[in-house]
Amino acid sequence: MDEAKPQTLTPPRPLEPRQSAIIVGASSGIGAALARRLAAEGYALGLLARREQHLQRLCAQINTAGAGQALCFLHDVLATADVPALFQKVCVALGGLDLFVYNSGTQYPNDADVFSAENDLHVFRVNLLGAATWLNLAAERFQRAGAGHIVGIGSVAGDRGRRGMPAYTASKAGLHTYLEGWRNRLARHGVAVTTIKPGQVQTALLKNADRERGPIPVEAAADLIWQAIRQRRATAYVPARWALVGWVVRHLPGFIFRRLNI
Amino acid sequence: MSALPLDNLQRASAWGLASGALCHVHRPTDEAGVRRVFELARRHGLSVGFRGGGQSYGDAALNGEALLLDSSGMQRILDWQPENGVITAQPGMTIGQLWRKTLPSGWWPPVTPGTMQPTLGGCAAMNIHGKNHWRVGSFGEHVLAFSALLPTGEMVRCSRAERPELFHGMLGTFGMLGCFLSITLQMKRVQSGAVRVRAFSAGGIEAMLEIVDAHKEEDYVVGWVDCLSGGRTAGRGIVHTARHLLSGEPGSRPLGEETGAHELPATLFGILPRERVWRLLRPLNHRAGWKLINSARYHAGRWRDGHSFTQSLPRFNFLLDYVPHWRRAFLPGGLIQYQCFIPAQKAANAFGELLRRCRERGMPAHLGVLKRHRADEFLFSCNLDGFSLALDFRVSARNRAGLAALAAELDEIVLRAGGRFYFAKDSTLRPHAARAFLGPHALQQLAALKRQCDPGGLLQSNLSRRVLPELHPGGVG
Numbered sequence: 001m002d003e004a005k006p007q008t009l010t011p012p013r014p015l016e017p018r019q020s021a022i023i024v025g026a027s028s029g030i031g032a033a034l035a036r037r038l039a040a041e042g043y044a045l046g047l048l049a050r051r052e053q054h055l056q057r058l059c060a061q062i063n064t065a066g067a068g069q070a071l072c073f074l075h076d077v078l079a080t081a082d083v084p085a086l087f088q089k090v091c092v093a094l095g096g097l098d099l100f101v102y103n104s105g106t107q108y109p110n111d112a113d114v115f116s117a118e119n120d121l122h123v124f125r126v127n128l129l130g131a132a133t134w135l136n137l138a139a140e141r142f143q144r145a146g147a148g149h150i151v152g153i154g155s156v157a158g159d160r161g162r163r164g165m166p167a168y169t170a171s172k173a174g175l176h177t178y179l180e181g182w183r184n185r186l187a188r189h190g191v192a193v194t195t196i197k198p199g200q201v202q203t204a205l206l207k208n209a210d211r212e213r214g215p216i217p218v219e220a221a222a223d224l225i226w227q228a229i230r231q232r233r234a235t236a237y238v239p240a241r242w243a244l245v246g247w248v249v250r251h252l253p254g255f256i257f258r259r260l261n262i
Numbered sequence: 263m264s265a266l267p268l269d270n271l272q273r274a275s276a277w278g279l280a281s282g283a284l285c286h287v288h289r290p291t292d293e294a295g296v297r298r299v300f301e302l303a304r305r306h307g308l309s310v311g312f313r314g315g316g317q318s319y320g321d322a323a324l325n326g327e328a329l330l331l332d333s334s335g336m337q338r339i340l341d342w343q344p345e346n347g348v349i350t351a352q353p354g355m356t357i358g359q360l361w362r363k364t365l366p367s368g369w370w371p372p373v374t375p376g377t378m379q380p381t382l383g384g385c386a387a388m389n390i391h392g393k394n395h396w397r398v399g400s401f402g403e404h405v406l407a408f409s410a411l412l413p414t415g416e417m418v419r420c421s422r423a424e425r426p427e428l429f430h431g432m433l434g435t436f437g438m439l440g441c442f443l444s445i446t447l448q449m450k451r452v453q454s455g456a457v458r459v460r461a462f463s464a465g466g467i468e469a470m471l472e473i474v475d476a477h478k479e480e481d482y483v484v485g486w487v488d489c490l491s492g493g494r495t496a497g498r499g500i501v502h503t504a505r506h507l508l509s510g511e512p513g514s515r516p517l518g519e520e521t522g523a524h525e526l527p528a529t530l531f532g533i534l535p536r537e538r539v540w541r542l543l544r545p546l547n548h549r550a551g552w553k554l555i556n557s558a559r560y561h562a563g564r565w566r567d568g569h570s571f572t573q574s575l576p577r578f579n580f581l582l583d584y585v586p587h588w589r590r591a592f593l594p595g596g597l598i599q600y601q602c603f604i605p606a607q608k609a610a611n612a613f614g615e616l617l618r619r620c621r622e623r624g625m626p627a628h629l630g631v632l633k634r635h636r637a638d639e640f641l642f643s644c645n646l647d648g649f650s651l652a653l654d655f656r657v658s659a660r661n662r663a664g665l666a667a668l669a670a671e672l673d674e675i676v677l678r679a680g681g682r683f684y685f686a687k688d689s690t691l692r693p694h695a696a697r698a699f700l701g702p703h704a705l706q707q708l709a710a711l712k713r714q715c716d717p718g719g720l721l722q723s724n725l726s727r728r729v730l731p732e733l734h735p736g737g738v739g
Contacts, residue, residue, distance in 0.1 A: 012281075015280065015657065084265035087265065088266060088307075145273055146273070
């Protein structure tokens with residue numbers, strides 16, 4: 001799609017600065033909602049995802065709405081070798097970069113009777129390993145610029161290893177720690193790193209949950225994430241009440257947590 | 263296509279600090295180095311922009327997300343003939359380095375901008391002018407020849423006799439055709455390092471234009487305009503004229519091997535270190551402060567109407583260097599300059615309308631500078647037989663959008679008067695206004711030269727993408 005016709009934005013104008021953002025994993029769910037939210041704030045967006053139709057529909061929707069502008073790029077986070085060239089291409093097309101969001105995530109149904117290394121490796125590759133190439137590029141760029149903001153979408157599930165989804169929870173826990181490391185490295189260079197920990201949000205992944213615990217609409221989640229970005233928060237539970245859940249879950253003794261059905 | 267490593271990624275700013283961009287900055291020192299930069303850009307699918315002294319107010323010396331060829335590594339003098347004042351130098355040499363080299367032998371740059379920081383390459387690419395434009399023309403008129411590397415890999419040598427079309431095309435087209443590698447300039451003979459300056463006050467814009475025109479026999483004429491006063495005194499100000507002193511005249515400064523005597527003083531009023539004075543400007547940098555300063559300046563000038571004094575050449579010519587870093591007083595928003603050129607007969611009305619519109623929109627310029635010009639034969643030229651008015655505006659997060667809208671309104675006034683714009687200063691021009699003043703012929707000719715010199719569309723800048731998007735049909739990169 002991006003090869004067929006060159007996508008261009010109006011060139012930046014000195015008196016009319018605009019913010020630019022890349023969202024990796026933008027075709028649906030939180031990524032798509034955040035894209036719409038950032039577009040409403042006037043952002044120029046580089047949207048990346050695997051699913052062409054979803055992505056193009058989202059781009060068209062944003063570009064007709066009129067506030068921000070969006071360009072879409074097909075990308076599979078498993079194809080890490082493509083990332084450096086793609087990162088350069090998107091930055092050139094946007095004419096700058098202020099915000100980088102890693103939102104790619106996958107999950108298999110919550111099932112304590114499945115043993116599949118293949119599934120687990122896939123989860124690690126998408127949720128955690130795929131972030132490595134992107135975050136290194138974004139971090140180096142922002143450090144050189146002395147400004148910028150990296151956002152990673154983790155999960156409240158990453159606060160504890162869970163019996164139904166060991167790989168998912170471990171991948172998110174890994175992402176949280178990875179982001180914390182970047183935050184501690186980049187803070188002195190004026191770069192913010194925000195870890196978002198969504199609780200239950202009405203996305204496609206919700207079907208994998210064993211039970212619904214008051215999921216919030218995806219637009220509401222995007223609003224809260226935008227708020228956290230604006231406030232340059234280090235970590236934000238979305239919605240905030242999950243912070244309490246997270247605290248309890250993190251502090252439950254193992255022998256109790258093991259007996260719970262979560 | 264592989265990605266270019268980020269090792270050289272740096273933030274480059276517009277001189278006015280109102281905008282900037284991250285660019286991969288490279289500083290070649292010779293032709294081979296420039297070739298390597300072109301090659302690197304091609305290999306990674308990126309464009310190349312040029313930056314000299316970084317003195318353009320707007321986005322001319324920026325090439326966001328792509329390569330920026332900084333000429334500061336190319337400052338050598340290649341040939342200097344003190345007997346006839348012809349100098350050949352690399353494009354990164356600054357006007358400051360130039361006069362320090364030539365003044366001891368009695369030669370001064372024929373055209374000087376208000377600061378000595380610009381480079382010869384920048385002066386040529388922008389075809390700059392000085393306070394003597396109506397008399398001696400623009401910088402390009404004193405360039406005898408230059409050599410340049412084109413993106414095709416061809417080294418060209420251009421003069422009025424050799425490839426005249428490219429000669430007139432490259433001077434003033436802000437680096438869209440090739441990279442200057444040497445510039446040969448005819449310097450101007452002076453007998454002393456000083457000028458006699460006279461100051462005249464003008465009660466309004468018409469009086470100001472009359473005074474400027476009445477002193478066309480002087481070497482330099484420049485008008486300062488108080489843009490904050492309205493009503494009958496709108497456009498009042500002071501005109502400074504200057505004439506090179508002959509040797510032996512009272513106040514003339516002997517030339518010699520030492521240029522130290524001509525340097526700007528280290529302190530202001532004998533006590534304030536010049537390097538720090540910009541901090542003192544900050545508390546005054548608001549509407550009331552400007553009003554006070556402009557008013558005081560005008561009345562002081564009126565009180566001493568017609569008085570004369572001598573000044574060193576650098577001090578008179580490089581007023582903008584007098585308070586180093588003064589642009590920092592405008593942080594965090596920075597400043598922009600809006601300069602337009604209006605034919606002589608329409609200037610009084612148009613300038614009056616421009617000043618009025620700025621006041622009506624609540625954004626009067628804090629500084630206005632008026633100069634006299636003449637037309638020239640370059641492909642892209644802001645120059646015409648008339649006057650220019652340069653307006654400085656402070657930029658803030660709050661006024662950005664309003665300022666952009668005001669500039670668009672001013673553009674219409676200028677275009678209606680048959681006026682023109684100057685790319686070295688520009689931050690606001692839109693493609694339709696650029697097309698309107700340049701005209702189809704110049705644009706077609708530039709497009710033809712571009713196809714011939716840079717068929718791959720390698721040379722771009724934030725300015726070129728903004729004002730002439732049709733010059734880059736292959737897209738941005």
